Amino acid sequence: MLRNYLVVAFRNIFRNKLFSTLNILGLAFGICSALLIFLWVNDELQYNKFHTNIDRLYRVMENQRYSDGRLYTFAATPGPMAPYIKEKFPEIELATRFTWSVNHLFQNGDKGFYEPGHFADQDFIEMFTFPLLQGDQKTALKEKNSIVISRKMAEKYFGSEDAMGKMLTMDTKDVFTVTGVLQDIPKSSSIQFEYLLPFQYFFDQNKNWLEQWDNNNIRTFLLLRENTDVTAFNKKLEDEIKNHAESTNVKLFTQAFGDSYLYGDFENGQQSGGRIEYVRIFFVVAVFVLIIACINFMNLATAQATKRAREVGLRKVIGAVPRQLFKQFMGESFVTVGIAALIAVVATLLLIPVFNEITGKALGLNLLDARILVTFIAIVAFTAFVAGSYPAFFISEFKPVQVLKGQLKSGSRAAAFRKGLVVLQFSLSIILIISTAVVFRQMSYMQNRDIGFDRENMFYVWMESDISRNFETFHNRLADAEGIESVTASGQLPIGIGNSTSGFNWEGKNKDERILFTILNVDYDFIQSMKMEMVDGRAFDRKLATDTINYIVNEKAAEKFGFKNGVVGQDLAYGENKGKIIGIVKDFNFGSLHNPIEPLIMYIQPRNFECLLVRTKVGETENALHSVEKLHKEYAPGYPFRYTFLNQDWENFYKAESQRGKVFNTLAVLSIFISCLGLFGLSAFSAERRTKELGIRKVLGASVPGLVQLMNREFATLVIISAGIGCPAGWYLMTKWLEGYAYHVDVGMITLLVAAAICLLIAVVTVSYHSLRVAMTDPVKSLRYE
Incomplete structure (x- = not known):
């Protein structure tokens, strides 16, 4: 059988x-x-599922509430916290401090490269499953001059030689001994690095701010003991900062490390999504197709x-x-x-x-x-x-x-069912076309939006070795060099500012009021070089010595002060620095377009400049790069010259979203193609079934265009019905998706009409092919059919 x-x-x-x-x-x-x-x-x-202890790994998070009612959630925590709470709470088996990714220059003989890595406590290696090929897991990061490197990094610097015990020089001055070699980091790890350095070294270098409990700057990971009641532990941990800081608005809680990759977004202190949203969207789209x-x-x-x-x-x-x-x-x-x-x-x-x-x-x-x-x-x-x-x-x-x-x-029932399936098919296709158009427009909008300063013809170089110490001389020599329009500097990149504080004071401020301001340390001519627009007041001026204690704020910040007689000229204090607000700069985007522009305050502190920003003359980029490289070799001879264009960084900012957009668009095109295959087959069958009918109509005087129109009418009606279903659904779904961006395009009626028109055109063209072939057949042959 x-x-x-x-x-x-x-x-x-x-x-x-x-x-x-x-x-x-x-x-x-x-x-x-x-x-x-x-x-x-x-x-x-x-x-992250490869970690043996993934069910017991947690990261410590902070909820910070401010006077405007907003609740911010951060993964940054105080420097002294991890070792302290490890001793205090018996629920904690291991705890580690962990910096954000850093890039340092490592050298061995004539080999020198910048490598990404982290500073971490010894517990990190024991908590996470990053196995050592060589070295002792319990002592590899005990000594301040030790370094644990990846197998890739070991082969890069030492070839086939045994890397254990070998020396690596970091940033041309500090020497570290290789005490461990890691297996290759799995690509399914959200933590990627080529080396680990002892956190104690980092702590000693930055003790002035790492010792402070009210300064949040590094990450804290915990390994909780088995059978720990996490909810009860969170209640105990919640107010720990209050025991160490006189006045704090911080509540601590833990998030399972296994959830941190997919569930990284928080709103009003509650988990609100993250990458999991795209996982769900792609899953649904794949099922649609x-x-x-x-x-x-x-x-x-x-x-x-x-x-x-x-x-x-x-x-x-x-x-x-x-x-x-x-x-x-x-x-x-x-x-x-x-x-x-x-x-x-x-x-x-x-x-x-x-x-x-x-x-x-x-x-x-x-x-x-x-x-x-x-x-x-x-x-x-x-x-x-x-x-x-x-x-x-x-x-x-x-x-x-x-x-x-x-x-x-x-049977009419079977025919109705087939028509219903066609309507469903094209409804899904219209939803995907609308989604594709909106995703494409939003990606294009993010790449090309006027963000408040000019990203074109600008690159940056990190200020290494003697560049920072001799910045004024370096700046003046470079300003007159070939191909360069202007030079400035800042403490951070203007498209990725991560520092913020609520420590500003001004006349009339309520002592209990907390307002979070993003802060940026800039050079005197930062505003002019970035081609930003001043709304009121003036930019910083090198000729005025008092500007080293003065401030420039953005429009969002100006709104927060509540001054009745204008903002410019008012006193503003940050710790011991007491100066005046000398200008208001037009709001510019210094972070993701997912979020609204935050209040920003700029000040001058040359000793903390880290990023040199160079604007090139139009068409003279090569000359400008050559000028900077020549001077860079003079002031930082041991460091390879590296540079990045600001526009490239902005594009990389949304690289992951752009990649997902391309996948989504490809799926949409594929779904339309599959729909066309089905429509092609159905219209062929319909034309074949109605061959004799069309022959009779032709004998009775029907024209070829009339017959084609007759055949098209049925399928065109189905597509129009599909548009009536798919357009509202597509509009709703994409409107909800766009709510995730503070700055976005609108779905728009044109997008809906174009999606419906595309499907209608595809249907008409597909059906017309078969209709024409049958309608143009000799009626004699048509009447002999069957």
Whole structure:
């Protein structure tokens, strides 16, 4: 029996080559896209899961409430906290301080490179599963001059030699001894680094601010003991800062480290999403594409049911029951999907390199991996069941008497079901087209938005060695160099400012009032060099010595002071620094467009400049780079010259979102293509079924355009109905998505109309091809048809 079913299945596939090809191609594209997305989703879900103690690892977070009612959540914590709370709370087994990623120059002989890494306490290696190939896990970071490096870094500096005990020079002066070599850091780790240095070294270098409990600057990770009640522990930890700072607005809590990668966003002190939102969106879109492919199969299978009617009638006459026939046709569905799945696997293997380039991943299709194999089987089974269930049920219910008498009608119910599937298919396609257009426009908007200063023709260099100590001389020499329009400096990059404080005071301020201000240390000509706009007052002036204690604020900050007689000229104090507000700069974006512009205060503190910003003359970038490099070698001879264009950094700021946008757009195009395959097959079947009718109409005087219009009317109506469903749904979904950006485009009526018009045009063109072919056939041949 099984052999007979398989023979019949393959015979029908080869007998109806056009429809079989359309079915298999549509299913293959659907399975391929779903497989790629599920590989991406699986990779995202597996981040950090390799840590042995992942269920007991936590990071300490801060909720900070301010006078305007806003509650900010930060992952930054005080420097002295980790060792203190480790001793105080028995629930903590291990605790480590961990800096944000830093780039230092390392040298061994004539080899020198900048490497990314972190400073961490000894407990870090014991808490997290980053195994050592060499070295003692319990002592590798005990000594201040020790360094643990990756295997990649060991091979880079020492080749095939044993790296243990070897010396590396950091920043041309400090020497560290290699006390451990790590295995390669898994790509599924949210913490990536090439080296670890003892936190004690970092603490001694920055003791003046790391000792303060009201200064939040590093991360704290905890390994809690087994069976710890985390909720109860959070209650004990919550007010710990109050025991060390006279006045604080901080509440502490812990977040599971396993959740930190996907659930990184907080709003009003509560977890509000993060990367998990994109995981969910891509999962849903992949299911959409798969359903669109299944709809093709269902439509074409039910449309061709009449060709299998006599076979079904004969099988029923000789004793077949509906259950057996259902199994037969479901089996044929599985055969078709199986062929499509094999093609999909080949396509996936071919497309994975391109997909990895788009997403920045390193995915692979290893069907020996149990998780991937189960996912693949689930996709195939889901597709086969969804695609084949209704056609199998529909065909197995044919009445043998009607079939054998030739009285079988396709039925209005089946036709209505097919039309409903077409409407669903194109509704999903319209939603994806709207989504694609909005994502593309938002990405373009973020890349090209006027953010309040000119990013073009500007690059930056980190101020190393003697550059910072001799900044004024360096600045003056560089300002007159070839190719350079202007030179300035700052404590941080103007598109990634991370420092903030509530420590400012002014006349009339309530002593209990807390307002968070972002702060930026800048050079005198920072405003002019960045081509920012002053709203009121003036910029800093090198000729005025008093400007070293004065301030410039942005419009958002000016609103916070509450001065009745204007802001410019008012006194403002930050600790011991008491000066005046000399100007208001127009608001500019110094962070993500997801968030609104925050209050900003700029001041001058040359000894803490870290970033040299150079604006080049138009068309003279090479000359400017040469001028800076020449002077850089003079003031920082041991350091390789490295530079980055500000515009490039801004693009990298949204690189991950741009990658996700490209994936989304690709899926949308693919869904439209699959829909076209289905529509192509349906319109071919419809034209074939109405061949005699069109021949009669032509004999009676109908024109070819009239016949084409007649054929198009049915499908055009379905697309218009789809637009009525898809446009409102697409508008709602993308409006909700755009709410995640403080600055964004609008969905707009034009986007909805264009999406509907695209689908309508595709339908008309596809159907017209078959309509023209049949309508232009000689009526004599049409009337002989069948």
